[in-house]
Amino acid sequence: MTLQLLDALAFDLEGGPQEPLYKKLHTRLVTEISSGGIRPGTRLPSTRSLARTLGVSRATVILAFEELVSEGYLQGQPGSGTYVAERLPQRPASVPSGPGVRSVPPSRPDRPRGAGCFSGVPERLYVPRRPVPFRPNFPSLDDFPIELWARLTAGIYRRHARTKNLLLGEGDAQGYLPLRSAIAEHVRLSRGVRCTGDNVIIFAGAQQALDVASRLFLAPGDRAWCEDPGYEGAYAAIIASGAVPVPVPVDDEGISVDEGRRRCENARLAFVCPSKQFPLGMEMTLGRRLQLLEWAANAGAWIIEDDYDNEFRFSGRAIPALHAIDDGERVIYLGTFSKVLFPSLRLGFAIIPDGLVDAFVAARGVVGRYSPLLEQMVVAEFMRDGHFASHLLRMRKLYSERHEAMLDCASRYLSDFIKPLPSETGMQMIATVADEFDPDEVARTAAAEGLEITPVSWFAVENHTPAALMLGFSAFSPATIEYGMKRLRTCFEVQHRHSTRTTCQ
Template sequence: MRLLDSLALHIDRAAEAPLHRQLYHRLVEEITAGALRPGEKLPSTRDFAGLLEVSRNTVVLAFDHLISEGYLEPVTGSGTYVSWELPEQRPAKASARINPAIEAAGHLSRSMAPDSAITHAPPTLRHMRRPVPFRANFPAVEMFPVRQWASLAASLYRELDPDAAGALLGEGDPQGYEPLRIAIAEHVALSRGLTCTAHNIVIFAGAQHAVDLACRILLTPGERVWCEDPGYDGIYASATAAGAIPVAIPVDEEGIVVERGMALAPDARLAYVSPSKQFPLGMELSLERRHALLQWAGAAGAWVLEDDYDTEFRYAGRPMPALHALDREGRVLYFGTFSKMLFPGLRLGFAVLPDALVEAFVSARAIVGRYSPMLEQALVARFMNDGHLATHVRRMRRLYARRQDYLLQGIERRLSRWMTAAPTNTGMEIIASLSAGLSGQRVAEAAARRGLEILPIAVLAHDVQADHLVTLGFSAFSEDQMDEGLDILRDIFVEMERGETPMAGAG
């Protein structure tokens, strides 16, 4: 603390520049002036935060920037030190209005190179997914209240006075339409127990947009990221595109194995999890694991991305508290989407961010995509505020429960010789286990040739074996559609038994 007292680290709360950027520049000045000497150990981020009366996240962001610039060096288990070899040139002093996304967005020019990682998206992200049996994670769009939506849209247009027209037809707010952010804050508080305000909400073009921008902002090349295995391909792609290193962490019946993550990558900068319903296997992250994950993140100074993609559709029991609701150190970023609650073509998602990250994300959002269409945001806000979202979700929850039961019964009656399936408590799809000798990838390929869409878990697995598992969606399909799909699957299995279609992969 004596060192802190001797430094001239004045923070101006009235300035427009974010606090973490101010602290960054003050520390650069102290280092280049020799007040902080090469090899000198710095006090902890907690001590810094206490002296300056700022959040610890503010200090963490400043330290991370200094480390990425080469001014500081972290030593695992020891602390953070002034680098022995400082950058040759001091960065230009910023103007009063700082755009944190200039650095945070991750050198956007890099993505222009033809061999850049961002040009190699996995096929599961690139293809247009069709609502055919048994497409997973697809809502019943035919049941969406289109007439009600159209009526709200017509009313919105009729009410466009000059002031409203300027707000909805002119330039939009990169953070998102404020009435929608207020409605989302109320929604997640009631449904998931989150404590936040509209200030913490940023609107994105879907959850993957938020995931990708988070990787650009929070990661620097070479840093490691915990990714569930098997797990969401979008996080693997975005982490790689940001120059980071995805580390596949296995999951078991309690979700991501935190102990294994700590063994494989204790110094990871980021962890991506889907705790309410692990994608794609469907288990819920246990309460013990939730606390262990948060404890590790706090100790490691890591961030946690919580993807809560379809928890609204829960059929049995009460959900566990969201990670964000358990977080006491501001380490969790909570992501949600309207693609499942409403319809995928809307392309609207949101993030609930710690206070220390809001400015960086809003600035980065202004660079990457500017803002989401304002009229659609205004429509969703009105849909929510008038109670239509809650009504629609309740209707779909009942419908999806019936459709899941019908699919499970159909598998038991017609396909039990080749696969078994268990019900899911949450979501829009079930996991089926194939009999010995059958390959999920081969079954999926044969099904695609017959007009079906089945997701083999093996395409989402990295270091685990999962070719005996497939995903079958039920939410978007009528009983007649599921009957037809089950008949086609039965024919495929019979053909495989006869040797007319390959049963297993070559290796």
């Protein structure tokens, strides 16, 4: 069973008609098996594992499985597990809605001309996913102070009960000024970024800011450097603008500027993650940063700095943001609240040089008009009253503890299979895989157990990547991390037995 199917099952159980959960699970599984979404012979997760993944009682899964077995969709094999039957029962044909009614196939619309620009967008960018171990880049939502957030929201409603036009009317395309000012002060203190609220523009997440920047800076056919391996959303935004991404390899110092020049000296844009390269995790050295800025100044190019993972540093000392050492005003700084607060907030920001603010604000007015005002007001108050700083401190401590828990569990349960690389910051770590294992196979086996294991190779275009996995820890308690590591060990053992049998044949 794929992670996408597990997610679909979870969403079905949360919504839909009011009927027993086991009936909902039964109905969805029948649909998937009958349509070929789950193929005959497929081994299903154990009832205990599936119940934990879906967040339901084991009894719910057992009842659904028992009904499916009785109907002939599943077969239990003692000591081995539960499998989809090789020969499926015949489903009754659908009954027409009335006499004489015949099915008329709908007309097929022409394919949109721009559809090709989005044909390669990975599902991870648009399919909602639950935080199953070990999904990376996901905050600990259980530890978010939602009661405080509710009080702040209610207080704003009360204060504006007589001035509804402000709260319920239209917003500023650039964003709520008190929030922009709070962001400017925060990045000045934490990242050394010199700006005012006038340089800040609020977006519906950093991805939207990246989309707008790509449209403004790139004409069709222009080239743009992207780290390889690198963030898939950057590649998608550049392709959607009609431009051509140029994969540039990274090394221990960050993006290889020399190689970028060799591949495309006159690129118009470079997208980089200097604070923590995605997905490999290294920090771009000061020398490499200066080299990148020099190239941009000479080439008349722009740099987009995605500072996605800087807030949760729990050891070492961070180098200031690339923007902080940019005297030529060539860097567009992107930040997001999706990871430091919560994803559904959909608020991010860009810090723009003075001469470009008007163009970005005009583009923001076209792309979504403006962000919801209430959420901006709550975040502004959350920051102004010190709650934001307190929340970050709590999360740094929490994530540091979970980072150590993952290292400990990897040492106890997986020392024969992976070698984790400790991280100084962020929400995930990289773990190299022993030579005999294929990270893609491990990921597929883990998905059947309700785990999300992300091979680094998924983010590579041309560059050869190490046999490594990206393992998120921030959203999971130490007990969940231990449970997940034990399940992951089982996945490695399954692949090891399979490779041993193949070798002996």
